Amino acid sequence: MAGTTSSRRYGKRTARSKAERLFAELPQSPLRRKPEVQVDDKAVDELTENLSVIKISAEQTSSCVPAEVFEEKEEDNEHLKPEDPPVSDACPQESIQEVAATGTLRREPEDYQQFVVEDHHQSHVEEPGLDEGDAGDVSLRMLSWEDICPPGDQITKIAEASFAEVYRVSNERGTSIIKVMRLDSPLKAQTKAQVRSGLVDEEPRSGEDVEGELQISEWLADIPGFVVYKERYIVQGKAPRQLIETHQAFQKKLKKQDPGRAQFYPSPTRYLPDTKFLVVELGDAGKALEDWELTSMDQLWDVFFLQAIALARAEDVAMFEHRDLHEGNLCLKQVSSPRKRHPDSSGYFGYSGLEITILDYGLSRAEDLSIDYAKPVAYDLEKDLSLFTSTHAPQCKKHDSAYAGGIDGPISWDAYAPYTNVLWLAYLYEYLVNNFAGSKKELKDFKKLTGEMWGYLNPEAKSNVPCFGSAEDIVGFAVEAGWVREDQLMELGHSILEKEDSIIISKAEDDVDDASVRRSPRRKR
Structure with missing residues (x-):
């Protein structure tokens, strides 16, 4: 009597509209509770007691503040950091400088009145960087x-x-x-x-x-x-x-x-x-995928899953979305000789000897997970609307379907939506299949073996078909299917990149x- 078999189930089985499937149910950033802020009323009372008098001249001169110094003990006020200085009605709001702990008022060589309190305890170190539209960083x-x-x-x-x-x-x-x-x-x-x-x-x-x-x-x-x-x-x-x-x-x-x-x-x-x-x-990084001739099924397996594994790790490390991962931004390099796969082996990954490198993060999104409430780094795609209207290359269609199709109202480009990585992996899959230069039999075998995965990957699938939510989901599917071994993931994870x-x-x-x-x-x- 033949044994019964149980079918594997991947993804979420609920039916969704296309817009919901693309965006509404994407995995979101983990919710973090904001820390409770306790106000120290005692510190405020001590500050107001130490500020005994402020003299404001009725006549408007080149400087509205006399050079007066409040006498106070330095050790008594080190913990005080007033947030808002005393404001004169004659002083414009934008001219008020930050108040520091010593309570020293000094005269400013400006034509308007303003208060300045110098801080002798804190030193400001400017972060090197690129100023708007300039070379900026003098250390470069x-x-x-x-x-x-x-x-x-x-x-x-x-x-x-x-x-x-x-x-x-x-x-x-x-x-x-x-x-x-x-x-x-x-x-x-x-x-x-x-x-x-x-x-x-x-x-x-x-x-x-x-x-x-x-x-x-x-x-x-x-x-x-x-x-x-x-x-x-x-x-x-x-x-x-x-x-x-x-x-x-x-x-x-x-x-x-x-x-x-x-x-x-x-x-x-x-x-x-x-x-x-x-x-x-x-x-x-080697040669761009668009200039590389794909001639074996081993190359198809490795190129696709090397990119999927790299994206999955980046999702985990920095909540990363590439958002522009076309064939010109993926490079290949032959780092070792191809190995022959044993016919009885269940795995298909790691035989081509290829290495991939993902380039160009100009449109990408990521954040520093070591800092609570860190502001994400993300390019506002609406600064360049040609991304959604251009037709000169296939990736332009992907931009339109990934970020514009089925959406009404504003989009936050800071939001974490790892499904965009799934869309670019779907783009890669179609590119590999359509540009394969090897034997038709190998291509047919590859498409047959990956048919179920493509069903969950295809962005044009019917709305009741489950879909992957991230690159991590795709890698998990490959491991469960036996295509990629867990020890291969560990080897990739412990690779040492030389400086x-x-x-x-x-x-x-x-x-x-x-x-x-x-x-x-x-x-x-």
């Missing part, structure tokens, strides 16, 4: 384009990411990827030919957006599958011949592939002496002369 090295690609070195433009151009730089020290983001700085005006060609200049990145992307890179740096950060610096000045030539070659390649595609990044011929860029140096040195800035020269600019030995001085 300032380089020229000649320092990035001197004669003899190789520079090749390989991609255009969100708000950034991507180049591969190679020299005797190794190979790096650099992301070039234009800051708010002047450009030479477009020529008549450029105007006729429909050239659209990409808007420069704001300091806030740049810092957000770099912060996310830092949070994800230790997760296998995400890019290795090396260095960042400001590059200013005109472009050398090498940069112009590789930019032109890249544009010709794009025009050949897609004649209707517009050019969004200005030609380096338009760079002026004051044109500034933030350049981020990254480890060499890579910059190939553009010489560490030895920096230690000896504090020199920030690398000089190629091939350059004539």
Whole structure:
């Protein structure tokens, strides 16, 4: 007598409308109770008792506050930190400076009245960062384009990411990827030919957006599958011949592939002496998926689940959503020889010898889980509505379906919705199947084996079909199905990522002369 079999059930079985399935029932950030704040009335009473008198002149002069000092014992008031200074009606609200603990009033060289109380106990240390539209961080090295690609070195433009151009730089020290983001700085005006060609200049990145992307890179740096950060610096000045030539070659390649595609990044011929860029140096991630020929079923399994595992870990570490994970932002590298899978093995993962790297967090969302009530880092996608209206590439349709379809009213881009990672994994699955260059039999076997998973992954499935809620759900499904072993997840989780040195800035020269600019030995001085 044949034994009875029980069917596995994954996901939530309730029927939902498409809009509810995409957004309303997404896993949300865990609720955290706000700590109760107790007001110390005694501290306020002590403060008001110590402030004995304030003299305000009736006549308006260049300064409304006489140079008077309240006498009080320093040790009695160290714990006091008044939040609001005494306010004169004649003083505008925006002119009032922060009150500190010593109670010292001083004269300000302004044309309006204001109170200032100096704090001799606390020192303010300004965080380095990028000011709005400027190079900002004075600690960053300032380089020229000649320092990035001197004669003899190789520079090749390989991609255009969100708000950034991507180049591969190679020299005797190794190979790096650099992301070039234009800051708010002047450009030479477009020529008549450029105007006729429909050239659209990409808007420069704001300091806030740049810092957000770099912060996310830092949070994800230790997760296998995400890019290795090396260095960042400001590059200013005109472009050398090498940069112009590789930019032109890249544009010709794009025009050949897609004649209707517009050019969004200005030609380096338009760079002026004051044109500034933030350049981020990254480890060499290999070749973009869009330029990689997929020829074996092992590659299909590994590319899909390496990305799913990386996203699942990022969800756990930083509540991460990529939000722009198309074939140009996923790179592949052959790190070992492919292994032959035994026919009796139930697993399908880990045989191709491939390694993946996820790039470009310009549209991403994440947060620091080590801090309660930390403000998420998230790009406001409504700043660039072309994400929802463009039709030049398949990923544009994914932006529209992921973030606009079936939604009425405002959307909070800070909210955590890991289902967007599921949508991009569905996009990857379709890309792998549609661009597979191997045998038809292997492709048929892959689609048959993953048919149930695709049913829960497909965003166009009927509303009564269960769906995955996150990348973590997809990895759990693969483990239960026996495709991926738990020990393989542990091995990936304990991978040691070595720190890579910059190939553009010489560490030895920096230690000896504090020199920030690398000089190629091939350059004539």
